[in-house]
Amino acid sequence: MTRRLLPSGEAALLVECDSLDEVLALHDALEAARPDGVVELVPAARTLLVAVDPGRMPLESAATWVRRIPAEAGSRVAGAHADAVRIPVVYDGDDLAATAEVLDVSVDELVARHSGIEWRVAFGGFAPGFGYLVSEAWPFEVPRLEAPRPRVPAGSVAVAGAFGGVYPRQSPGGWRLLGRTAATLWDPASNDPAVLAPGRRVRFEQA
Template sequence: MTRRLLPSGESALLVECDGLDEVLALHDALAAERRPGVVELVPAARTVLVAVDPAVLPLESLATWLRRIRVEEAPAATASALGEAVIRVVYDGDDLDETAALLGISPEALVARHLAASWRVAFGGFAPGFGYLVSDDWVFDVPRLGAPRARVPAGSVALAGAFAGVYPRQSPGGWRLIGRTDAVLWDAGRPEPALLAPGRRVRFERASG
C-alpha cells in the first residue's frame, strides 16, 4: 500500500491511497486501533483525512502511526462498533426498468440483487447524510443519466457506477432511481446526525408501496 501524507491545516493529515479498497482497509485499521487524540476519520474515494487534537496527539506522532499501521491485520469492517442500518425500500423508481435493461437483466432480478447485497458506507459526500455504498456482492457498473435531473426527491434510492446511495434531501442528481424510502438520512438533532456513517453496514429490505 502506497501512503502519501499531506498536511491539512494544523490539526490533520491527509493520507493518499491507491484506490477505494485501500481507503476502506486503512479506515478500518485506524478505527480498530484508534489512538487518543484522534477527533475524526473522514474517508473519500482515494484519501483518508485524520483529524486530531495536537495537544494529545502531535502531528509528528500521527504521521509515525499512519506510516506504521498494518492494514492487512485490520478487521473486515468496523460494523461491530457502528452497527447496521436497515433501509426499507419501495422499488418503484423512475429508472428501474431502463436500468435493468441496460444491465441485461429483468427489473425483478435487479431488485433481488440489490436486496441480497451486503452493503457498507465507503465515504460520505455530495450532501449532508449522503453515503456512497459499496458491496463485494455488487457486480454492476451502472451508467449515470445522460442529463441530470433538476430535482430528485428526498429518500430516492439510486445507483451510479459501482455505488448505491440514498438522497437525503431534494436536490439535482444524475444517479438512476430504482426506489424510495422513508428513512431519515440526516437529522441534526440526533447524537449522530448521519444514518449512513462511513464504515457502517447497510441492509436494504423491501417495503410495500
C-alpha cells in the same frame, strides 16, 4: 499499500492511497486501533483525513501511527459498526425498468441483487447525510443518466457507477432511481445526524 502523507493545517493529515479498497482497509485498521487524541477519520474515494487534537497527539506522532499500522487493500476489520442499518424500500423508481434493461437483467433480478446483499458506507459527500455505498457482491457498473434531473425527491434510492446511495433531501442528481424509502437519514438536530456514516453496514429491504 501506498500511503502518501500530506499536512492539512495544524491539526490534520491527509493520507493519499491508490484505490478506494486501500482507503477502506486503512480506515478500518486505524479505527480499530484508534488512540487518544485522534478526533476524526474522514474517508473519501482516494484519501483519508486524520484529524487530531495536537495537545494530546502531535502531528508527528499521528504520522508515525498511520505509517506503522498494518493494513492491506481488501482486508477489512469487521465490527467497526456492528449493527447494520436496515432501510425499507419500495422498488418503483422511475429508472428501475430502464436500468434493468441497460444491465441486461430482469426487474425482479435487479431488485433481488440490490436488496439481497450487504452494503457498506465507503464515504460521505455530495450533500449532508449522503453516503456512497459499496459492496463486493454488487457486480454492476451502472451508467449515470445522460442528463441529470433538476429535482430528485428525498428518500430516493439510487445507483450510479459501482455505488449505491439514498438522497437524504431533495436535490439535483444524475443517479438512476430504483425506489424510495421513508427512512430519515439526515437529522441535523440529532447528536448523530448522519445515519449513513462511513463504515456503517447497510441492508435494503423490499417493502
